[in-house]
Amino acid sequence: MVGRLQVGEGNEEALVTLYQIGRAPNSPSLTPFAIKLETYLRAANIPYKNDHSGKKSSKGKFPWISYKGKPVADSEFCIEFLNKERNIDLNSHLSEEQKGVGRALQKMVEENTYWVLVLDRWLYDKTNGVCIAFKIPSIMRWLPRRKFVGFAKKQGIGLHSKAEVEQILRKDVKAISGYLGSKKLLFGDKISQYDTAVFGQLAAMKYEPFGGMAGGVIDEFPVVCAYLDRIKTELWPDWEECNTGGGTRQATK
Amino acid sequence: MGMETMTLSSLTPGPVLGGIVFVTALLAPGILYRRKRKSVSSPAPFPRDVVILHQASRAPYAPSLSPFAIKLETYLRVAKIPYENVYDSKRGSKGKIPWIEYNGESVPDTEFCMQFLREKRSLDINEGLTPEQRAVARAFQKMVDEHTYWIMILFRWIYDETKEVINLAGWSILKVKIVTYMAGKQTRDQGVGRHTQEEVEAILDGDLTALSQYLGDKQYFFGDTPTEVDCAIFGQLSQLLWHLPNTAVPKILTEKHKNLVDYCERIKTNFWPDWNSCITHGDLKLK
Numbered sequence: 139m140v141g142r143l144q145v146g147e148g149n150e151e152a153l154v155t156l157y158q159i160g161r162a163p164n165s166p167s168l169t170p171f172a173i174k175l176e177t178y179l180r181a182a183n184i185p186y187k188n189d190h191s192g193k194k195s196s197k198g199k200f201p202w203i204s205y206k207g208k209p210v211a212d213s214e215f216c217i218e219f220l221n222k223e224r225n226i227d228l229n230s231h232l233s234e235e236q237k238g239v240g241r242a243l244q245k246m247v248e249e250n251t252y253w254v255l256v257l258d259r260w261l262y263d264k265t266n267g268v269c270i271a272f273k274i275p276s277i278m279r280w281l282p283r284r285k286f287v288g289f290a291k292k293q294g295i296g297l298h299s300k301a302e303v304e305q306i307l308r309k310d311v312k313a314i315s316g317y318l319g320s321k322k323l324l325f326g327d328k329i330s331q332y333d334t335a336v337f338g339q340l341a342a343m344k345y346e347p348f349g350g351m352a353g354g355v356i357d358e359f360p361v362v363c364a365y366l367d368r369i370k371t372e373l374w375p376d377w378e379e380c381n382t383g384g385g386t387r388q389a390t391k
Numbered sequence: 392m393g394m395e396t397m398t399l400s401s402l403t404p405g406p407v408l409g410g411i412v413f414v415t416a417l418l419a420p421g422i423l424y425r426r427k428r429k430s431v432s433s434p435a436p437f438p439r440d441v442v443i444l445h446q447a448s449r450a451p452y453a454p455s456l457s458p459f460a461i462k463l464e465t466y467l468r469v470a471k472i473p474y475e476n477v478y479d480s481k482r483g484s485k486g487k488i489p490w491i492e493y494n495g496e497s498v499p500d501t502e503f504c505m506q507f508l509r510e511k512r513s514l515d516i517n518e519g520l521t522p523e524q525r526a527v528a529r530a531f532q533k534m535v536d537e538h539t540y541w542i543m544i545l546f547r548w549i550y551d552e553t554k555e556v557i558n559l560a561g562w563s564i565l566k567v568k569i570v571t572y573m574a575g576k577q578t579r580d581q582g583v584g585r586h587t588q589e590e591v592e593a594i595l596d597g598d599l600t601a602l603s604q605y606l607g608d609k610q611y612f613f614g615d616t617p618t619e620v621d622c623a624i625f626g627q628l629s630q631l632l633w634h635l636p637n638t639a640v641p642k643i644l645t646e647k648h649k650n651l652v653d654y655c656e657r658i659k660t661n662f663w664p665d666w667n668s669c670i671t672h673g674d675l676k677l678k
Contacts, residue, residue, distance in 0.1 A: 293581055
């Protein structure tokens, strides 16, 4: 699997600037989409530097990039843009059918599993881990909580009970486990673009569980845990420099 | 230059009353709409072991405006489960339709309904699928129901200015305005509504390409017999193919993903032989 971080090397002008929201207590970001995008940059060997200043994208979200002066919003659009600019195709070893499956797995984790993460962090976690990580004072926490739980209700998943949501998560993770089987990565030994998306969502749950239930559900699936650990080891050897040690220090990267 | 400050004492009764009436008129439809959210058992005695499927009335060019209702009704037909339709606006316990009643128990949410019936009737139309195929099925079902669905909503409520199908379904102007507003907000909160129409069309094409690539030249997603995921995919595709006539969507399907169109026609022929009596063509007297 390829993946050497090349921050600062080469021509400054050809460096991608990755705008994100700062390092998280035990993982590189509090948003799974930033973990996905940064994992992709590493897998594709694209030199980049981080900007944690909090500038939002044109669509009002994080993460986003700028490259040779051009800003691009939305993690998926960023990847498509860089694939074109730099002639990259992490899916070149996939058959058409596998690409179809990859797309479906990515949409499952980003449009379904993701909302479990939202509910887990903003509603189920009574330790208020995410609020503390975002430095939101206690009296203000009801505001983002109401906003995110409201989103989840409108999306649909927020209408279910906690037990039902846990079952929904279990089925999603079981699907990833079932598809992986005995393979190293989703489609064999080489990393694909879809692996970066799946890693982004599940790594956020596994390595930054706070006081919620999602991390425990991932732990029920050793195949998935080994898969996540594998990508973390290969592409994030500096993982500990990319988090704040549980909020005790500044991240060095 | 002085700026007049509005104080409570400067408000006269007339405008205040007018304001209250205006706000009530704005909020009332939403409040009344929400009050319908109660699952009430059907009063008529229905036969045992027959599913009562609660859904909205039949629609112009497909059996329902709801892809989830078509998914569930297609599943009942594929699994050969006897059922009767109740076309009402009573919502299930989660405030949504469709939902079912079966031997006195009520179940909301199409996925929970299918799981419930699988257990109660000891029939699994997914039997025989390998763990890998079940994983693929789950992924595609989530993609179409949690992603492609929202793109359909954008096309139906935001991009299609004619709203031909909605008008043929007989919705009041007020209801259309309220739902259009809500759809705009929901799609923005979900994410897909933040993109341009061109970007959304490309994203939709990505989903359709994935479906088309996996289906290939097979009859159904996993071979010669339909499974649960075919019901979900058919539900969503039925809206894209037949209920967005004044948009680019049917053309994207017919010109670029012919195998998906053939697939929909196959399911329609094999499991909806009575299709023409399940659509209204805009005739509101038909149900």
